[in-house]
Amino acid sequence: MELRQLRYFVAIVDHGSLSRAAGVLHVAQPALTQQLRQLEADLGAQLLHRSAQGVHSTDAGKVFYEHAQAILKQVADARSAVTQSARPSGTVTLGLPHSISAALALPLLEAARAHYPDITLQLTEELTGNLAEQLKSGRVNLAVLFDDGQLTPFVTTPLAEESLCFICRTDARWFPQRAEVTLQEALAATLILPGLQHGVRPRIEAVAHGAGLAPQDVIEINSIAILKSALMADMGATILPVAPVLPEVQRGLMRALAIHSPAISRTVVLCASRTLPLTNAATAISRLAAEVAGQLCAGDAWPGATLL
Template sequence: MELRQLRYFVAIVDHGSLSRAALVLHVAQPALTQQLRQLEEELGAQLLHRSAQGVVSTDAGKVFYDHAQAILKQVADARSAVTHSARPSGSVTMGLPHSISGALALPLLTAAREQYPDITLQLTEELTGNLAEQLKSGRVNLAVLFDDGQLTPFATTPLAEEELRFICRHDAIWFSDRNTVSLQQALNTTLILPGLQHGVRPRIEAMARAAGLVIGNVIEINSIAILKSAIMAGMGATILPVAPVLPEIEHGQMRSVRINSPAISRTVVLCASRNIPLTNAANAIAALTQQVAADLCRAGTWPGARLLST
């Protein structure tokens, strides 16, 4: 298996056509077809379905595509680490959970452009479970995750402790005359939450078990945008940090209520792979992320977040 075969395969999938990929790669189409055939023979699996309309990945092809992308990215990172060893430059990919990106993404992008103009910072917004897998495979260099006790495969740096609150529509009948609710009261409502492996859900489940409580009726939605729409439709409430729903709270569409007995929070951490070395550029972005998170906490512009010492 050769790197060029990986590049050819990724280009074919990205462009959806052998002919278009051949044009972009400046490779004759028969040569491209031959390299693809050799790759499939070596793997013992068909990677693409071919038709007059183009090509689409088989199930095996989808799995291989993810690995091929990760390998090509690590090769590019290795090249960048050697050729740009003096001054941080190159491309860095960072993964952010949906519920964090609203607070951290824009300040981090702004700071990166100002302090490291030679670094191309690519931010990807994903579910936390997906980000962990992408970090393991090397498809992202860094990821912001939550300390749920399952982060041992990663090198971690704590960024902040983020309070979780009971979030509901502004006119919801739940505890309308209360400024706080107990965790048990919150859990007894119809809650709209991510799936078990994502976002705030593991933390809520752990806190419930520790308090000897049981979560009642749950509607699972793995999208912040759809989750907010469900709250506005009156389907239920949620337990989230304030940041992702701050616009709705400021416009009077939703409200947040503190949870006590016990209070609930999550630890936000910056993660990197223990097995894949970071480039100078990635190390620079990691340090910058810590700085930006600290500045946001001190300024109070990351709602509900408290700075953690490293």
């Protein structure tokens, strides 16, 4: 197996066609086809379905594509680490959970462009469970995750402690004329929450269990956009930080109630792999992310977050 075969395979999948991939790679199509056949023979599996409409990954191909992407990124990172001068440069991929990107993404992008013009910062928005796997495999250089006691595979830098609130449509039936609710009251409502392995859900379940409580009626939605639509349809309420719904709260479409007895919060941390070294550029972005998070907390620009 050769690196060029990995590059060829990724290009074919990305472009959905052998002919288009050959044109982008500046490789004759028969040579590209031969390299693909050699790769499939080496792996002992068919990676692509070929048809008149183009090519599509088999199940084995989908698995191999993820690994090929990670390997090629690590090779690019290694080359960048060797060739970088004192001025950091190159590409850094940072993964953000859906519920954090509203607070952190734009300020970090602006700071990166101002302080490190030679660094291309790529932000990817994903579910936390997916981000952890991508960080382990090297598909992202850094990821913002939540400290649930399961972060031992990573080097972690605490960024902030973020309070969670009970959030519902402004005219919803839940707790009218109230500014705060107990955790027991919040858990008794119909709640729209991410799945058990993602986002705020593990933290909610852990705090509830510690208080001898449990959610009573849960609708699982793993998308902030769809979750907000469900809130606006008055299908239920949710427990989230304020940042993802701040525009709706400011426009009076939603309201956020503090939770007490006990309060509930989550620790936001920046994570890097323990086994894959960071490039100079990734190290610079890591430091910058911590600085930006601190500035947002100090300036009350990250609602509900306090600096750690």
